[in-house]
Amino acid sequence: LIRERGYAVDNEESAIGGRCIGAPVYDEAGRPLGAISISGPIARVTDEDIPSTGRRVAEIADQISRAMGYEGKMPA
Numbered sequence: 001l002i003r004e005r006g007y008a009v010d011n012e013e014s015a016i017g018g019r020c021i022g023a024p025v026y027d028e029a030g031r032p033l034g035a036i037s038i039s040g041p042i043a044r045v046t047d048e049d050i051p052s053t054g055r056r057v058a059e060i061a062d063q064i065s066r067a068m069g070y071e072g073k074m075p076a
Helices: 047-067
Strands: 008-011 018-026 032-041
Touching: 018 047, 032 047
Parallel strands: none
Antiparallel strands: 008 018, 018 032
């Protein structure tokens, strides 16, 4: 599911009351180089926000990857 949608969600797994949405950044060879994420309290990063926020985080990660020379296909 994470590969399919292009982002991962941490629902209070690292911190009670916190949520994080992250996406990988790839280098020119297609290797994961790092990641970007946003995090906040679950009251502000709601279940309804996850799809649109996740897509946006994945889009930004894609832009960074492309700036790093990655030319492969990103998840849909």
